[in-house]
Amino acid sequence: MNTTNQKNVANRLPSRLQTIFTVARKELIDHIRDKRTIIMVFLLSIALGPLILMGLGFFISNMESKAERREIFVQGQEHAPELMNFLQRQDFRVMTPKADFRALVEAGKHDAVLVIPKDFSQKLLQGEAKLELVYDDTRQGSSSMTVRPIRNAVRAFNAELASQRLIARGVAPGVLQSIELTDTNLGSASARAAGLLWIIPWVTLFGCVAGAMAMAIDLVAGERERGSLEPILMNPISRDALVVGKALALSVYSLSIALLTLLGFALMLKYGNLPSIGTVLSLSAAQYAGFIIMVATFAPAMTVLMMALGTYGRNFKEGQTYANYFLQVIAMMPFITLIGDIKDATWQLFVPMMAQLMVVTRLLRGESVDFMHYAIPAAINVAIFVGAVVLITRLLRNEKIIFGRA
Secondary structure, X not given: OHHHHHHHHHHHHHXXXXXXXXXXXXXXXXXXXXXXXXXXXXXXXXXXXHHHHHHHXXXXXHHHHHHHHOEEEEEOHHHOHHHHHHHHHOOOEEEOOOOOHHHHHHOXXXXXXXXXXXXXXXXHXXXXXXXXXXXXXXXXXXXXXXXXXXXXXXXXXXXXXHHHHHHHOOOOHHHHOOOOOOOOOOOOHHHHHHHHOOHHHHHHHHHHHHOOHHHHHHHHHHHHHHOOHHHHHOOXXXXXXXXXXXXXXXXXXXXXXXXXXXXXXXXXXXXXXOHHHHOOOOOOHHHHHHHHHHHHHHHHHHHHHHHHHHHOOOOHHHHHHHHHHHHHHHHHHHHHHHHOOOOOOHHHHHOOOHHHHHHHHHHHHOOOOOHHHHHHHHHHHHHHHHHXXXXXXXXXXXXXXXXXXX
16 A cells, blocks of 8 residues: 555656646746847846946046045135145145035035135134035035045144144154054955945845746736636646746746846956956856855745735736835845944844845955855745745635635
8 A cells, every 4th residue: 555655656746747847837938928028127137237337337436536636625725825835735736616616515516615714824823723624425426525635634734734833842743643553454355345346236136036026926916817817727737736837937037037137247347348346356156156056045935925925916916016015125125234234143144135145245255155154045045935835825725816806
């Protein structure tokens, strides 16, 4: 009797696998027939990386060029000849701001401005001189980037003036400098680049879920809306084989989007003319492999979970509503660590999206990544995938889910 049962199980297994692959192939072919959507999704996935890197390269180059120009806008230059002489000796280019510079600075259309009052020279002799630095720290553009050079220049002028006064009184300036501070920056070029290029893993991880949203919702909610779910379930196949087949098709589709997005980044980093980025970030084959390992379980888990949420939708529009909220949660994950200034911690490995971002960022920074960094997120994602498949299977046994379209 046991031998007979074992033979039956052995015979059913290939048949079940064949059913799963048949369902997956059917769903992929049906989705690929919508050539406009496929071309748009795949082309956008490949182009997204280059477009983002070009934007980052332009941003970094713009900031570097501003730093190299050594320009300072000064209002009231005639009131401080000593300061103007110092700035010129420091190779600064002193420029006159526009008349309405305050409004322009507030609008983010003007660099920071150093304002010198009329009585500056007189107050300087009395040791009571004051300067005004006009800028807007809410702006991430030209105004905020020119604040530091102005402050450093004023501090240097103040230090030089203090030294001259001490020398005039026969006091060595060194008495005010009992401690000398030496900077030792342990941050590597790749680590500094990773601080900005965390957007690469974020776009790849978010893109593979967002790009597969339409397919995830259509696999169940779309079938319900079209009235084609009942005929499919009338076929002599098990619910679990049907759901696993759909989940497999969705996983292949989402992974394809992730790989194409990563390919776009890789091609741009290797062949794109991005000196501001390419000189500090060069990913090895091992780093790309680590990235793919992290995506391999993340994409199927998140998209099938989104498919489970969409199963509750009575039509495509309602399923899309549930999926949109799910996407917002995924999109906000990296900002939780940024806003909260959360450092790498073991507990993050148990949180999807956070785990992938942490591990991939470590790869970008050139830091060590051990087996547990891959194993824990993979185990969590497998559990989510299995749980979502079981949930969808149970829901498809519910008559309200199958027939409820109103």
